[in-house]
Amino acid sequence: MAFQKPTGTQDLLPGMVEKWQYVEQKARDLCRRFNYREIRTPLFEQTDLFVRGVGDTTDIVEKEMYTFNDKGDRSMTLRPEGTAGVVRAYVENKLYGEPDVSKLYYIGPMFRYERPQAGRYRQFHQFGVEAFGAVDPAIDAEVISLGYQFCRELGMQGVKVEINSVGTPETRTAYREQLLAYLTPMKDSLCKDCNSRMERNPMRVLDCKVDQDKFHDAPSILGSLDEECSTLFEKVKQHLDVMEVDYVVNPRLVRGLDYYTHTAFEFKAEGIGAIDTIGGGGRYNGLVSGIGGPDQPGIGVGIGLERIVLILEKQQIELNAQKPLDVYFVALGEQADMEITKQVFKLRQLGFSVERDYLGRKMKAQMKSSDRLKARYTAILGDDELERGEIALKSMETGEQLTVKLDEIHLNLV
Ligand code: HAM
Numbered sequence: 001m002a003f004q005k006p007t008g009t010q011d012l013l014p015g016m017v018e019k020w021q022y023v024e025q026k027a028r029d030l031c032r033r034f035n036y037r038e039i040r041t042p043l044f045e046q047t048d049l050f051v052r053g054v055g056d057t058t059d060i061v062e063k064e065m066y067t068f069n070d071k072g073d074r075s076m077t078l079r080p081e082g083t084a085g086v087v088r089a090y091v092e093n094k095l096y097g098e099p100d101v102s103k104l105y106y107i108g109p110m111f112r113y114e115r116p117q118a119g120r121y122r123q124f125h126q127f128g129v130e131a132f133g134a135v136d137p138a139i140d141a142e143v144i145s146l147g148y149q150f151c152r153e154l155g156m157q158g159v160k161v162e163i164n165s166v167g168t169p170e171t172r173t174a175y176r177e178q179l180l181a182y183l184t185p186m187k188d189s190l191c192k193d194c195n196s197r198m199e200r201n202p203m204r205v206l207d208c209k210v211d212q213d214k215f216h217d218a219p220s221i222l223g224s225l226d227e228e229c230s231t232l233f234e235k236v237k238q239h240l241d242v243m244e245v246d247y248v249v250n251p252r253l254v255r256g257l258d259y260y261t262h263t264a265f266e267f268k269a270e271g272i273g274a275i276d277t278i279g280g281g282g283r284y285n286g287l288v289s290g291i292g293g294p295d296q297p298g299i300g301v302g303i304g305l306e307r308i309v310l311i312l313e314k315q316q317i318e319l320n321a322q323k324p325l326d327v328y329f330v331a332l333g334e335q336a337d338m339e340i341t342k343q344v345f346k347l348r349q350l351g352f353s354v355e356r357d358y359l360g361r362k363m364k365a366q367m368k369s370s371d372r373l374k375a376r377y378t379a380i381l382g383d384d385e386l387e388r389g390e391i392a393l394k395s396m397e398t399g400e401q402l403t404v405k406l407d408e409i410h411l412n413l414v
Contacts, residue, residue, distance in 0.1 A: 008114070008122030010306070015322075019309055022319045024107055026153055027127040034146050036105040036129050041085040043109065047075040053084030053291055055258025057201040064112040078111035081257070082128040083284070083300055084291070090132055091293030101139065102132040107305075119272035119307045128281075130300035132288065137232050140263040140283060140299055141239030147267055147279050147301045148245050154308065155317045156269060159278075161245060163265040164253035165233040166203075167225050169286065175224035176202055182218055189214070207254045220251040229262060236263055259284040263299065271314035272307060279303030326413055328370035329356040332363055332382040339386055343379070343409060350410050370396065377413060 005011055012020060031038070047067050054060050066078040079085050086104055089095075095102045107127045114120055129146060131139050144161060151159040166172065179202045187195060191210045198205055206215055225233065240247055247265075255264050264282035281301030288296040312319065329344055331337040340356055347354045355373055357366045363380075370378040380392040385403070393412055394401040404412045 006122065008116035008120075010121060010123075016309075018322045019312070019319050020305065023154065023305060023308055023312075024127070027105070027107055027150060030146060030150055030153065031105045031129065034103070034129075034142065036103040036131075036146075039086055039089060039104040039106055040108070041082075041089045041106070042079075043111075044076045044078050045085050045088065047077040049084050049088055049291060050077050050080060053087065053259060053287060054081065055201075057197070057204065058256055058258055060112060060256065064114055066111045066113060080112045081110055082106050082108070082126050082302055083130060083257075083259070083287070083298075086128075086130045086300075087284075087287055087291055087293070087298065090130075090296075090298075091288060091291065096133060096288075096294055096296050098133075101134045103129070104131070105129040117273070117275070119275040119304075119310055121306060125305040126302045127305055128300060128302040130298055132298045133296055134299075135232075135285070135297045137235035137263075138239050140232075140236045141243065141245070143281060143299050143301050144236075144240060144247070144263075144265055145243050145245050147281070147303055150303065151267060151269070151278070151308075154312060154319075155315075156308075156311060157315055158269055160268045161247035161265060162250040162253050162268065163236070163240075163247050163263065164221070164250055165225055165229055165262055166221060166254065166260050166264045166282070167229045168261050171224050171226050171229055172203070172221075175219070175221050178219045178224065179203065179205075186214065201258070203254050204256075206252050207256060215252065218252070222249075222251045232262055255280055255282060259287040259290070261285045265301075267303070269311050271311040275307065278307045278311065323353065325355055325373045325375040326352040327354050327377045327379050327409070328366075328373055328375035329354065330363060330366040330370065330378060330380045331357065332380070333386075335383055336381040336386050339406070340381055343381075343391075343406065347410060347413075352410070352413060379409060 050065060051061055060080045065080055068076055070076050086106065090102060108125060109123050110126050111123055113122055116122060129143060131143060148161055183198055183202060183205060191208065194205045194208050194211050206218060253264055253266060260282040262283040266280040267278050268276045269278050270276055279301055283299040285297040288298055327347060329340045331340040344354050344356050357369065367378065375396055378394045378396060385391055389406050390403050391406050391409060392401055393404050402412065
């Protein structure tokens, strides 16, 4: 039986990969402009990092982790998200000793054992940024504006930014009481997940896919914020306003991870069936100390690249990602063939993208390859031309054919 890829994973074939490279390049360029520097952390970490970091009442930790014991009998987990590993690296490498805010970004695969559907995979990719060391709401707004600008520069239409404040553990205690008082009378009509969440983490009930619509008149978390939380939230909004970031406040926005404090936000766009969230993030002031580091604040965002690519395709946005070949070489005869080996290598060294025939085909078949590969020029070398030190160079765009000196091909590839 032939092998198949694991459920919930994808092969990104040539043709599609160029779109990914384009999106990734856009992310890198954006980070350069926003002054975020790349960090690469392991694809697996100690399981406990995620249990303590992401939170043991989250779906991720309860149901979705790829956890295994290594040969040394240590429990390891494939990273289900990027933040916990970056926080661990920030602490372990003492980046908090730097005088400036540490602004980091990453692009890479994450793993969650979820039920696959359009836009949801078991191996997926995130572009994420994390900024450590500042409580200034200007950085909350910067992170939000970065995600917003990423979508805009890719040409995505109809992106919505939803923001909320989830307060601090202290203000949440008060909110939790109110929410429980509201939820308890409807307990019997709620699903099994809601019932177990009510006991462990009632705010997550509001995020239930099954019962979400029943909570229209639930108390708002914004009503439980203390003055400091409210002021911070107002400031974040002001910073967003001056950048003209288009957002709405959604007081029901609860994120699926436990580490958030104050600002929480999501990016939404239509186009992939039931799923509309393309990215999300927020502030996590207790996370660095929660995994054993110093008391340093942080904020970040994670954006799902599969979802971005799917939406761009759905919105028929041309990424113009595939660069055409500069020259395709056609060789006629054995001596010409050897000369072409030399010329191809030379042009590649000079920075041109070049291809040639390797199948010993007739001229017509080689010309067809040049067409298929959308080469800008076809260079045709027969033994006669070779003797004269020349080659025929045909512009595939205009059909015009010139005879040029063999050592001057590069000067004619305009
Ligand atoms: P998250 O909301 O769990 O947050 O994931 C962020 C994004 O990753 C989602 O909005 C979605 O686009 C994508 N994503 C998540 N799961 C899947 C999946 N199974 N298949 C495809 N795409 C998926 C985080 O991961 C946080 N670490 C974000 C963050 C960074 N918060 C602060 N800093």
